[in-house]
Amino acid sequence: MSDNVVLRTQALTKHYGGVHALQSANFEMKKGEHVAIMGDNGAGKSTFVRQITGVEQRTSGNVWLYGEEVNFAGPLDAREAGIETVFQTLALADDLDVPDNLFLGREKTFADWLGPFRILDYKGMRKATMAGLEKTGVKIPNIRNTIQNMSGGQRQCVAIARTATFHSRLTIMDEPTAALGVQETGQVENIIRTLKEQGEPLILVSHNMRQVMDLVDRIIVFRRGRICANLKKEETDGQDVVAYITGAKTQPEYEESAT
């Protein structure tokens, strides 16, 4: 296997009881690549993301990260391996401020021998937060504000800024702009472009055709729990992608799955 491959999945499958939410998904992405995942509601996009990020345990299949086979027991494992995820439901605690949220679950601490009562390094976390925000070009009036006092765009930026703060090896964004206004969407897209310039690999789950065509190199289409197309951006257009999403078209190599 080439060292150039960031993420590879083989026959990745997830069943929820009798519901086959994801069936034998074979996926591969290279370093520096930005890949979009598209598909209708319930097509298996978010399920796919949840299996990679360890939020759920897959029914079967294999996942390799940078050539190494991985079995994440939970989201923290995935994070430690370098997968940083911006979830569709913003994984932010409303009553905490920006540094608290950025470092939630992996706080900088003193006196680690105290176990759960180890002491928080507030200063260090604030410093790293500022650095991370600057790197992504995110601007937030006051990082000591609790999240509930922020606009949707600011919240999303905080969620994305996590990525920059922790030098991730793979960033996954699940519908990052679904709930945002035009200006805020532009801001998030700028951050994504910044990541592209820095060569950070990214998986973008999105419904927004313009955004996808604008930002990514490659588009993977999911339909009814299966991958039905793998399209290079240069070789396709919006209508073509829609045809794959709705089931009007299926790529020959995925023919068998298009039942």
Place this chain on the structure above:
Amino acid sequence: MADTSHGTGGLTFDTTKRSWPNEMNILLALIIIIVIFEILGQILPYMNDQSFLFDTRGRFDTIFNEARLKIIILQVSIIGIIALGVSQVIITAGIDLSSGPLVAATAMIAMSFGQTELVNGNPNPKALFGVWAMDLPVLVPIIVGLTFGAMIGAINGTFIAYFRIPPFIATLGMFLILRGIALWWSGGRPVSFPTESYKFIGSGMMPVVWFLSLAAIFHLILRYTVYGKHTYAIGSNEEAARMSGINVRRHKVLVYMVASMLAAFAGVVLSAKASTAQAGMGEFYELFAIAMAVIGGISLTGGRGSIIGTVLGAMVLGVIRSGFTFVKLDGSYQLMAMGGIIIAAVILDQYRQRNRA
């Protein structure tokens, strides 16, 4: 490329920009209540111009009525210790109804290891165990009590976090179980005549010392440790906490253990103060502890509030109790007033939440 700045903000860290802390509102309410009693003391015809807060008869060196202040805080100290724990539970968006009976059960169990062998030269008439359990070092009953509390908390937490039983139901069940244990332990008879060192735990102002030092410790823990941060995070957004890699279940068990250990310690202090342990002790303590937390601004939806708030909430209850006695209104009115204040506190909390930006 578009300018990515948000409004006029820019990236700043401004310590002066921190919002008006909620605790100030409770302090304000406390002061207002004290002023009301002070005024009532002046205007009610049968009060003969007595002062609620100040020493008008020259009985003390300070300008305040020291005796009253001491009683106010002493009265709420033991329930206050419970409130410190239940506050943490409520911050995780849970509830603990089992603390009152846990006080009774722990009092019984702990004191049976803290009895003295001879009472006025005669064998202890209330002895529960043989001579081996008499005149043990005071650390033994304390450790037994705390261990029992930790065990009950672990059971509560396990049912709530791992078996997904709603906290209300799990701790309600534990409420009855613990009352049963308290009765069963000595067959309903009181356990009495503790050693001198056991008595010392609850003597004089010791309950206040325990309450305030535990409050200080848990204030620091909630504010400056990972335990505290995760407690708030779970109450604020449990799903986010889970996705952030916090072991939510284990943390909840830990929080319920801490809460139950505090309630168990309150049981030790109460039995030491009373020099006896009875199965009926601690009645309604769980409710008053929850009331202190709620008045102190701990939101029942989780994620918000502080130990300082709970201490102030305890003071509010203490002042009301003392104030009603001061203006010579009996307990029935006290209960009605306290009930009203609890409801008012929750309404205020919801109002504040709605008015957030």
